[in-house]
Every structure is written in structure tokens, then in C-alpha cells.
Amino acid sequence: QVQLVQSGAEVKKPGASVKVSCKASGYTFSNYVIHWVRQAPGQRFEWLGWINTVNGNTKYSQSFQGRVTITRDTSASTTYMELSSLRSEDTAVYYCARSYRAVALVMVYWGQGTLVTVSS
Amino acid sequence: EIVLTQSPGTLSLSPGERATLSCRASQSIGSSYLAWYQQKPGQAPRLLIYGASSGATGVPDRFSGSGSGTDFTLTISRLEPEDFAVYFCQQYGSSVTFGPGTKVDLK
Numbered sequence: 001q002v003q004l005v006q007s008g009a010e011v012k013k014p015g016a017s018v019k020v021s022c023k024a025s026g027y028t029f030s031n032y033v034i035h036w037v038r039q040a041p042g043q044r045f046e047w048l049g050w051i052n053t054v055n056g057n058t059k060y061s062q063s064f065q066g067r068v069t070i071t072r073d074t075s076a077s078t079t080y081m082e083l084s085s086l087r088s089e090d091t092a093v094y095y096c097a098r099s100y101r102a103v104a105l106v107m108v109y110w111g112q113g114t115l116v117t118v119s120s
Numbered sequence: 121e122i123v124l125t126q127s128p129g130t131l132s133l134s135p136g137e138r139a140t141l142s143c144r145a146s147q148s149i150g151s152s153y154l155a156w157y158q159q160k161p162g163q164a165p166r167l168l169i170y171g172a173s174s175g176a177t178g179v180p181d182r183f184s185g186s187g188s189g190t191d192f193t194l195t196i197s198r199l200e201p202e203d204f205a206v207y208f209c210q211q212y213g214s215s216v217t218f219g220p221g222t223k224v225d226l227k
Binding site for chain 2: 035037044045046047061062095097100103105106107108110111112113
């Protein structure tokens with residue numbers, strides 16, 4: 001069955017960077033896009049960006065452009081999301097999610113979420 | 121950026137009743153690029169509807185979506201006990217943005 005398993009919770013200081021991993025299994029990794037989204041406490045989901053796992057091309061939300069980097073390691077079926085210049089408002093649960101069939105911007109399988117806490 | 125608003129914020133209903141949830145976009149979403157998700161506490165979201173009205177694989181047919189342009193609706197024809205959850209919409213016609221959610225709770 002399709003699984004996306006994310007790395008564990010992180011606590012970071014303001015100004016630092018965080019890198020979260022997402023390991024995929026149960027399907028052909030390069031056949032689908034991987035998205036990264038986040039949900040801060042009591043807030044709506046925010047989309048950070050996505051990666052084409054075939055060629056590594058990325059597209060980022062304008063809200064995070066310049067602060068977020070999404071990469072992939074096809075040999076490990078793993079994608080990574082790095083967010084820099086962290087501030088307290090970045091405290092949230094970060095999710096990776098796989099696209100649905102040919103509808104690249106719809107998300108059908110989700111990781112379990114990674115809590116990132118930014119605190120001095 | 122397209123901003124999505126959802127109403128009502130909370131819908132209190134009983135099992136067997138019909139639920140009608142609204143999602144409105146700040147500008148037209150081309151070609152009905154709208155999806156609906158269900159989320160239960162402590163769980164990741166579950167895709168229900170994409171393309172405004174197409175059911176995702178394995179989703180019961182009591183869930184249906186409709187609408188176009190700026191106004192979209194998710195209907196649950198007869199609520200089952202497992203349907204009490206938060207429902208949110210997502211547009212993917214211009215970048216990707218999400219609505220704040222509607223909570224369907226037990227009356």
C-alpha cells in the first residue's frame with residue numbers, strides 16, 4: 001500500500017533552518033508529484049510547493065519563495081523540504097502529500113505530519 | 121492569490137440528515153479546479169472530490185460535489201456516524217490555496 005513516512009519532530013531557534021524528509025513506498029516514485037503543505041495551530045492549510053520527481057523541477061508558493069527548497073533523492077524514494085530563516089510563525093505541522101493520478105495539484109496520500117516548533 | 125471562504129463555520133446535524141457545505145472563491149476558478157477533503161482529529165486529510173464534482177477512488181457515493189466559477193458545494197446525502205469531521209476545500213486553478221474548513225458535528 002502507498003505510504004509516505006516523514007521524519008520526526010523538530011525544535012528550532014528563530015533564524016535557523018529545518019529539513020524534513022518524506023520517504024515513499026508502495027508505488028513507482030517517479031510517476032507522481034510530491035507536495036509540501038503545512039498547518040499552523042488553528043489555521044488553514046498553506047501550500048509550500050511541489051517537486052516533479054522525474055526531473056527534479058520545482059514550483060514554490062510566492063509566500064515562501066526564497067525560503068523553501070524542495071529536493072528529491074530518487075534512489076531512496078525520498079523528498080526533502082528545507083525551510084530557512086525560521087520565525088515563530090513557522091511553527092506548524094508540515095506534511096508531504098502525493099498527487100492523485102494525472103491530477104497533479106490534488107493530493108491523495110499524505111504523510112503522518114512533522115511538527116516543527118520555532119522557539120527561542 | 122485566490123482566497124477561499126467556507127460556510128457555515130460549524131454545522132450541527134444528526135445521523136441520517138443531509139449536509140450542505142459551501143466554498144466560495146474570491147475570483148473564478150478556471151475549469152472547476154476545486155477539491156474537497158475530510159479531516160478527522162489527529163489524522164491526515166482524505167481526498168473526497170476533485171474537479172469540483174468527480175469522486176475520488178473509494179469515496180462513498182453519499183458524497184457529491186457541484187458548482188463552478190466562484191461557488192461550490194459539497195453535499196453529504198445522509199450523514200453516517202463516521203462523517204462527523206472537518207471538511208475543507210482547495211483550489212488549484214491558480215497556484216494552490218485552501219479554505220478554512222467547516223466542522224460537521226453531532227447535534
